[in-house]
Amino acid sequence: MSTTAGRATGQPDEKGRRGAFSSRRVFILAAIGSAVGLGNIWRFPYVAYENGGGAFVLPYLVALLTAGIPFLLLDYAIGHRHRGSAPLSFARLRRGTEGLGWWQVGICFVIATYYAAVIAWALRYTFFSLDEAWGADPEGFFFGEFLRAGDVEVTADVVPGVLVPLVLVWLAVLVIMALGVQRGIGATSLVLIPVLVLAFAALVVQALLLPGAAAGLDALFTPDWSALTSAPVWAAAFGQIFFSLSIGFGIMITYASYVGRREDMIGSGLVVGFSNSSFELLAGIGVFAALGFMAQAGGVAVGEVASDGIGLAFIAFPTIISQAPAGALLGVLFFGSLVIAGITSLVSVIEVVISAVRDKLDTSRRTATLVVGVPAAVLSLVLFSTTSGIYVLDVVDHFVNQYGILVVALVSMLVVAWALRALTGLSEHLNVHGRPRVGAGWRVLTSLVAPVGLTIVLVFALRDDLAAPYEGYPGWLLLGFGWLLVVALPLVGFLLARLPWRAGTHLDGPPPGSDPAAPLHATPTTDPTPRNRPVTGHDEGGLR
Amino acid sequence: MSTAAIVMMVVAMIVIWGGLGLTIASLLRHGAVENRAEEPRRNR
Numbered sequence: 195m196s197t198t199a200g201r202a203t204g205q206p207d208e209k210g211r212r213g214a215f216s217s218r219r220v221f222i223l224a225a226i227g228s229a230v231g232l233g234n235i236w237r238f239p240y241v242a243y244e245n246g247g248g249a250f251v252l253p254y255l256v257a258l259l260t261a262g263i264p265f266l267l268l269d270y271a272i273g274h275r276h277r278g279s280a281p282l283s284f285a286r287l288r289r290g291t292e293g294l295g296w297w298q299v300g301i302c303f304v305i306a307t308y309y310a311a312v313i314a315w316a317l318r319y320t321f322f323s324l325d326e327a328w329g330a331d332p333e334g335f336f337f338g339e340f341l342r343a344g345d346v347e348v349t350a351d352v353v354p355g356v357l358v359p360l361v362l363v364w365l366a367v368l369v370i371m372a373l374g375v376q377r378g379i380g381a382t383s384l385v386l387i388p389v390l391v392l393a394f395a396a397l398v399v400q401a402l403l404l405p406g407a408a409a410g411l412d413a414l415f416t417p418d419w420s421a422l423t424s425a426p427v428w429a430a431a432f433g434q435i436f437f438s439l440s441i442g443f444g445i446m447i448t449y450a451s452y453v454g455r456r457e458d459m460i461g462s463g464l465v466v467g468f469s470n471s472s473f474e475l476l477a478g479i480g481v482f483a484a485l486g487f488m489a490q491a492g493g494v495a496v497g498e499v500a501s502d503g504i505g506l507a508f509i510a511f512p513t514i515i516s517q518a519p520a521g522a523l524l525g526v527l528f529f530g531s532l533v534i535a536g537i538t539s540l541v542s543v544i545e546v547v548i549s550a551v552r553d554k555l556d557t558s559r560r561t562a563t564l565v566v567g568v569p570a571a572v573l574s575l576v577l578f579s580t581t582s583g584i585y586v587l588d589v590v591d592h593f594v595n596q597y598g599i600l601v602v603a604l605v606s607m608l609v610v611a612w613a614l615r616a617l618t619g620l621s622e623h624l625n626v627h628g629r630p631r632v633g634a635g636w637r638v639l640t641s642l643v644a645p646v647g648l649t650i651v652l653v654f655a656l657r658d659d660l661a662a663p664y665e666g667y668p669g670w671l672l673l674g675f676g677w678l679l680v681v682a683l684p685l686v687g688f689l690l691a692r693l694p695w696r697a698g699t700h701l702d703g704p705p706p707g708s709d710p711a712a713p714l715h716a717t718p719t720t721d722p723t724p725r726n727r728p729v730t731g732h733d734e735g736g737l738r
Numbered sequence: 739m740s741t742a743a744i745v746m747m748v749v750a751m752i753v754i755w756g757g758l759g760l761t762i763a764s765l766l767r768h769g770a771v772e773n774r775a776e777e778p779r780r781n782r
Contacts, residue, residue, distance in 0.1 A: 251746060251750045255754075417746050461765035
């Protein structure tokens with residue numbers, strides 16, 4: 195089998211063709227933007243509260259240090275060493291594993307379609323906050339007046355109130371994507387991440403000043419030490435870390451491929467991992483301070499108002515906004531934060547698909563953006579701006595997360611660690627410029643601890659879904675938009691892997707010019723083998 | 739707030755936010771070392 199598709203000479207500058215982040219700082223902010231998403235704000239606080247409160251800190255940290263960060267570094271090593279989208283990186287790792295990359299691409303495509311819808315809801319609620327449009331019944335308003343959700347069925351009845359913001363979200367995202375890696379994703383992250391941190395910090399301060407905030411924090415942080423002996427609590431910690439860090443489904447592989455070859459990927463990974471957890475802690479404090487206020491205002495215990503996900507954002511928080519002094523400001527900060535966190539995550543999800551299409555077909559950035567973005571946007575509008583959108587969204591989200599991301603991450607990890615035995619080479623790559631160095635400990639965590647952690651999470655999810663239909667939805671909905679979807683994604687992935695690569699694509703291991711130990715201003719050598727020929731005459735020395 | 743809750747909140751803040759501070763400091767320090775190590779090669 196030919197390992198270099200087509201011509202091997204005269205390739206355009208690889209970095210210029212694919213795009214690159216201009217500095218380590220931009221990469222870190224983009225990676226934080228990807229990791230910090232809706233789940234940090236609306237999932238972590240409740241998961242922590244439900245699983246031991248303050249005691250949850252221990253399993254959470256164990257999961258972060260033994261599975262989350264090691265797995266993050268694995269993604270970084272694969273993308274940074276092989277300098278390609280997920281399919282190209284896997285193909286360069288071993289030709290037969292390319293399908294894993296396309297499986298990840300498929301998952302990202304599906305996630306993008308519904309993730310945009312939630313951002314559209316949050317965008318609309320940012321403006322609803324100004325005049326508390328939900329009135330005295332936030333729940334009735336959300337499901338009735340806003341989403342117009344009827345019976346559980348799939349309809350084509352479009353809801354204009356969802357359609358318009360959804361179109362705006364897609365337009366904004368496609369413009370960002372068309373601008374490219376640095377001018378689009380990088381510049382957006384450079385602006386939005388500091389804005390997000392400032393906006394959420396302001397929200398936390400406002401929430402802490404509300405009466406009852408201390409009761410909310412008391413509920414969140416009071417430790418239940420017996421939880422530490424509970425297997426589901428540990429599974430929840432591993433699940434939270436895993437879903438929160440954007441690992442295992444191509445995002446970090448893609449982003450790492452845009453980083454200068456001499457950057458410290460280990461140090462960068464540690465910063466991204468701890469930044470993500472830092473934001474989660476901030477979110478926990480802000481959300482539970484606000485819930486404490488809500489509980490006190492309603493004369494009930496915090497446990498009775500605590501919730502997560504859509505219930506927290508679109509039902510509990512509107513209630514809080516209606517009751518709190520300067521509630522409109524609180525609402526704009528909360529929903530504005532959701533929009534910003536969502537946009538920076540959505541951009542990273544879409545980039546996985548665009549990057550793969552560009553690598554495979556050698557198209558321009560704008561063409562790839564249209565080829566990927568328009569179908570994704572149309573599908574998103576057709577499925578999720580209708581009166582049945584919330585049901586389809588809920589099912590797709592559950593199954594793609596539990597059995598899409600989890601399974602592909604687990605399979606990828608096992609293939610890289612055990613079938614290809616690539617961890618030693620990857621750790622050597624990370625160690626050239628990375629500090630602290632990774633060694634046998636990292637390899638054990640990545641090949642044993644993280645897979646075992648993910649397997650436990652998967653087993654608990656399967657147990658729940660086999661015991662009872664998810665959320666009581668009808669079987670046809672769970673089958674069509676759940677089980678069949680998650681089975682179809684790997685099949686489509688391995689079919690796409692059979693398509694030929696663009697002419698000149700290097701598929702035999704790391705591409706020329708990717709060696710992090712090579713001199714900065716290496717000039718092309720006379721060595722005739724492509725593997726030893728640097729792609730660029732200049733390099734990333736000035737990028738830091 | 740109960741004493742146990744305050745203690746756990748402070749512990750979480752110190753470990754997670756402190757961990758972030760340490761990792762940023764480590765990255766900056768290592769980056770500076772790398773830059774200094776590169777200078778002779780660039781000036782050669």
